[in-house]
Amino acid sequence: MSALSIRLVLVVAAALVDADGRVLMAQRPEGKTLAGLWEFPGGKVEPGERPEDTLIRELAEELSITVREPCLAPLTFASHAYPDFHLLMPLYICRRWEGIPQSREGQSLRWQRPGALRELPMPPADLPLIPFLIDLLGP
Numbered sequence: 001m002s003a004l005s006i007r008l009v010l011v012v013a014a015a016l017v018d019a020d021g022r023v024l025m026a027q028r029p030e031g032k033t034l035a036g037l038w039e040f041p042g043g044k045v046e047p048g049e050r051p052e053d054t055l056i057r058e059l060a061e062e063l064s065i066t067v068r069e070p071c072l073a074p075l076t077f078a079s080h081a082y083p084d085f086h087l088l089m090p091l092y093i094c095r096r097w098e099g100i101p102q103s104r105e106g107q108s109l110r111w112q113r114p115g116a117l118r119e120l121p122m123p124p125a126d127l128p129l130i131p132f133l134i135d136l137l138g139p
Helices: 051-063 114-119 127-137
Strands: 008-016 023-027 042-044 072-081 086-094 109-112
Touching: 008 023, 008 051, 008 127, 023 051, 023 114, 042 051, 051 072, 051 086, 072 127, 086 127, 109 114, 114 127
Parallel strands: 008 086
Antiparallel strands: 008 042, 023 109, 072 086
């Protein structure tokens, strides 16, 4: 595939941080691409949708929590070439939300300290985000 014909996919993700400085991770359920790997919650930005709106929608759909836009702070982004597309993924930090995160799509959830994130098998695009979380939150 030439550089001109590669498909760009925009996905937005959140590092939900609890009062103890742990980050919520979600395990991709069976039947999905990269099933079994742990990732930051979020989802694909739909045409005409702002990344912040996508994240608010996806967190409500996946985790039954309400997030307000002022509680989303951009931290960094991942840019990763997969074999059939290129992923661009902004990562937002969120420390305040309403409700208790719970799985609504069959995914397992786990609160993890930033320094222990590398212990989880993760998609390649997520791995470069870990040092930014450790710098911000500590190990």
